[in-house]
Amino acid sequence: xxxxxxxxxxxxxxxxxxxxxxxxxxxxxxxxxxxxxxxxxxxxxxxxxxxxxxxxxxxxxxxxxxxxxxxxxxxxxxxxxxxxxxxxxxxxxxxxxxxxxxxxxxxxxxxxxxxxxxxxxxxxxxxxxxxxxxxxxxxxxxxxxxxxxxxxxxxxxxxxxxxxxxxxxxxxxxxxxxxxxxxxxxxxxxxxxxxxxxxxxxxxxxxxxxxxxxxxxxxxxxxxxxxxxxxxxxxxxxxxxxxxxxxxxxxxxxxxxxxxxxxxxxxxxxxxxxxxxxxxxxxxxxxxxxxxxxxxxxxxxxxxxxxxxxxxxxxxxxxxxxxxxxxxxxxxxxxxxxxxxxxxxxxxxxxxxxxxxxxxxxxxxxxxxxxxxxxxxxxxxxxxxxxxxxxxxxxxxxxxxxxxxxxxxxxxxxxxxxxxxxxxxxxxxxxxxxxxxxxxxxxxxxxxxxxxxxxxxxxxxxxxxxxxxxxxxxxxxxxxxxxxxxxxxxxxxxxxxxxxxxxxxxxxxxxxxxxxxxxxxxxxxxxxxxxxxxxxxxxxxxxxxx
Amino acid sequence: xxxxxxxxxxxxxxxxxxxxxxxxxxxxxxxxxxxxxxxxxxxxxxxxxxxxxxxxxxxxxxxxxxxxxxxxxxxxxxxxxxxxxxxxxxxxxxxxxxxxxxxxxxxxxxxxxxxxxxxxxxxxxxxxxxxxxxxxxxxxxx
Numbered sequence: 001x002x003x004x005x006x007x008x009x010x011x012x013x014x015x016x017x018x019x020x021x022x023x024x025x026x027x028x029x030x031x032x033x034x035x036x037x038x039x040x041x042x043x044x045x046x047x048x049x050x051x052x053x054x055x056x057x058x059x060x061x062x063x064x065x066x067x068x069x070x071x072x073x074x075x076x077x078x079x080x081x082x083x084x085x086x087x088x089x090x091x092x093x094x095x096x097x098x099x100x101x102x103x104x105x106x107x108x109x110x111x112x113x114x115x116x117x118x119x120x121x122x123x124x125x126x127x128x129x130x131x132x133x134x135x136x137x138x139x140x141x142x143x144x145x146x147x148x149x150x151x152x153x154x155x156x157x158x159x160x161x162x163x164x165x166x167x168x169x170x171x172x173x174x175x176x177x178x179x180x181x182x183x184x185x186x187x188x189x190x191x192x193x194x195x196x197x198x199x200x201x202x203x204x205x206x207x208x209x210x211x212x213x214x215x216x217x218x219x220x221x222x223x224x225x226x227x228x229x230x231x232x233x234x235x236x237x238x239x240x241x242x243x244x245x246x247x248x249x250x251x252x253x254x255x256x257x258x259x260x261x262x263x264x265x266x267x268x269x270x271x272x273x274x275x276x277x278x279x280x281x282x283x284x285x286x287x288x289x290x291x292x293x294x295x296x297x298x299x300x301x302x303x304x305x306x307x308x309x310x311x312x313x314x315x316x317x318x319x320x321x322x323x324x325x326x327x328x329x330x331x332x333x334x335x336x337x338x339x340x341x342x343x344x345x346x347x348x349x350x351x352x353x354x355x356x357x358x359x360x361x362x363x364x365x366x367x368x369x370x371x372x373x374x375x376x377x378x379x380x381x382x383x384x385x386x387x388x389x390x391x392x393x394x395x396x397x398x399x400x401x402x403x404x405x406x407x408x409x410x411x412x413x414x415x416x417x418x419x420x421x422x423x424x425x426x427x428x429x430x431x432x433x434x435x436x437x438x439x440x441x442x443x444x445x446x447x448x449x450x451x452x453x454x455x456x457x458x459x460x461x462x463x464x465x466x467x468x469x470x471x472x473x474x475x476x477x478x479x480x481x482x483x484x485x486x487x488x489x490x491x492x493x494x495x496x497x498x499x500x501x502x503x504x505x506x507x508x509x510x511x512x513x514x515x516x517x518x519x520x521x522x523x524x525x526x527x528x529x530x531x532x533x534x535x536x537x538x539x540x541x542x543x544x545x546x
Numbered sequence: 547x548x549x550x551x552x553x554x555x556x557x558x559x560x561x562x563x564x565x566x567x568x569x570x571x572x573x574x575x576x577x578x579x580x581x582x583x584x585x586x587x588x589x590x591x592x593x594x595x596x597x598x599x600x601x602x603x604x605x606x607x608x609x610x611x612x613x614x615x616x617x618x619x620x621x622x623x624x625x626x627x628x629x630x631x632x633x634x635x636x637x638x639x640x641x642x643x644x645x646x647x648x649x650x651x652x653x654x655x656x657x658x659x660x661x662x663x664x665x666x667x668x669x670x671x672x673x674x675x676x677x678x679x680x681x682x683x684x685x686x687x688x
Contacts, residue, residue: 085638085639085640086638088634088638089635089638089639092631092634092635092638093635095631096628096631099628127625127627128611128627130627130630131611131626131627131630134627134630134631134633134634135609135630135647137634138630138633138634138637138644141634141637141638
């Protein structure tokens with residue numbers, strides 16, 4: 001397992017741990033060296049220097065002792081002698097105190113191994129010389145006390161001086177040793193200080209370099225992969241799912257890159273699935289459109305058939321309606337021809353016009369002729385009316401949007417349906433003063449015809465159809481009520497569906513009301529029905545009056 | 547055979563120690579038959595100047611430095627140079643006529659044997675029947 005495969009946290013710990021370790025090392029090293037410096041300096045300030053001072057003091061006091069002993073050798077009065085003795089006692093005390101000090105310091109230094117053999121040897125020699133000198137001093141005192149001044153002086157200046165010189169020499173050497181040791185210690189402290197400083201500086205520089213290396217590694221192992229990840233994420237956001245990341249390591253970043261790659265694969269698959277589904281949907285949509293188109297065509301054909309059926313129905317009525325006046329005209333023509341024949345006979349019989357006029361037969365024939373003319377007129381009027389209605393109704397096929405008077409359309413339909421309703425249904429018309437509206441008149445006429453036909457068929461024996469038109473707010477309303485058998489409540493809701501006929505077995509009108517509903521919808525209008533079984537049905541049609 | 551050699555070796559070692567023992571000796575007139583460290587120190591610093599029978603104490607010192615002298619002064623707990631300071635001070639103040647320092651152990655033995663109330667120290671080998679041994683100090687063992 002290489003370094004780059006370690007977890008991020010471990011990498012961080014190793015990196016910072018190394019830096020901390022080195023810094024701690026620097027600190028420990030410095031503290032340790034400072035402690036050593038302190039030992040050196042303590043040795044100087046607490047040991048060598050006090051020792052040197054004590055030794056110097058001893059040196060000074062032994063010299064003083066020698067000096068006072070020189071004076072002591074000469075005869076003097078008791079008081080002077082006593083004074084000199086006291087000074088000597090004080091000096092000896094002082095020397096011993098300094099020796100105590102020195103020996104304490106010596107023990108202390110020996111414990112730490114800082115007391116040299118040479119110094120120990122020198123001090124032992126000094127100690128021996130000091131003892132010798134004191135023995136000598138006692139001999140000297142004996143001589144003085146015995147008032148043998150010359151001998152005393154001789155002892156002091158002879159053997160005494162010699163012993164003192166070697167004692168003094170040792171002392172001076174000891175002082176020199178201590179001084180040198182102190183200086184050496186100071187020198188060592190200085191060297192140690194410089195070394196410590198250098199090592200500390202080097203370690204600090206190493207720490208800085210290591211920090212740099214660790215930082216660079218972090219950048220390499222974390223920042224760069226994260227940046228690549230970010231870039232890849234942006235590429236995906238832009239829609240390019242083909243991105244694949246390199247997996248740089250087995251740590252969290254590596255895992256992240258892995259997950260990212262898996263994610264892009266999943267995304268790619270998901271997108272492919274989506275595209276596939278979208279393609280399916282498009283295909284289905286096309287099929288649906290085709291089906292809808294077919295349905296539309298079928299519906300149109302159905303409506304056409306419906307129209308044709310309605311027309312066929314009408315044609316029978318219209319033929320009958322036209323036959324009546326034609327029959328009237330025919331019979332009138334026949335009667336007229338016979339009247340004319342009779343008048344011709346009368347004229348041929350030679351009678352004068354006066355006579356002809358007086359002839360009752362003539363008067364009768366003339367009256368009949370006049371009546372026939374009236375009948376013929378009426379018949380032709382009737383035919384003209386029907387023709388006009390047919391013309392109006394024949395706009396059935398016109399699909400042009402135009403301003404139309406609805407009342408006129410209703411009236412023409414009533415005319416065309418007169419044959420069907422005559423003697424059976426009385427029509428009460430309540431045409432309001434309504435404006436012409438923008439519409440497809442042919443389609444609207446089909447609506448009215450279908451509704452009226454429904455009403456007519458709902459009335460089984462005899463009844464009334466009530467037609468009312470009026471304007472309310474911005475709408476034109478047409479209300480067509482019948483006194484027919486009514487519609488069952490459960491049938492009302494599907495009355496406008498295709499294939500339903502409210503007249504039971506008569507499938508002829510199967511799609512009539514559905515067609516009516518579609519047409520009204522096409523005009524942004526509304527058609528509704530209310531009905532009560534046994535009492536009748538009312539259709540309400542409202543159309544926007546532009 | 548082996549055990550004999552070991553025993554002989556032990557004897558020899560023991561003998562060396564015995565040979566290097568320091569003896570504190572006194573004139574036969576001295577009433578005390580034994581001695582302690584603190585009394586010895588008081589005697590050698592002049593704090594005790596007479597024996598229990600009233601006889602004045604004559605302290606004898608061995609002048610040359612050597613094992614015997616070092617062993618003795620180590621035993622009483624004062625370096626000889628320090629003892630000498632005390633003697634010099636007491637001489638200067640006139641408190642005590644301080645001890646005589648003799649050059650050889652034989653001198654010491656002779657002096658102690660011939661001086662009433664005298665006390666001194668020599669190596670055990672130098673002891674004669676003329677003196678009384680008050681205490682034996684083993685060298686190297688305090």
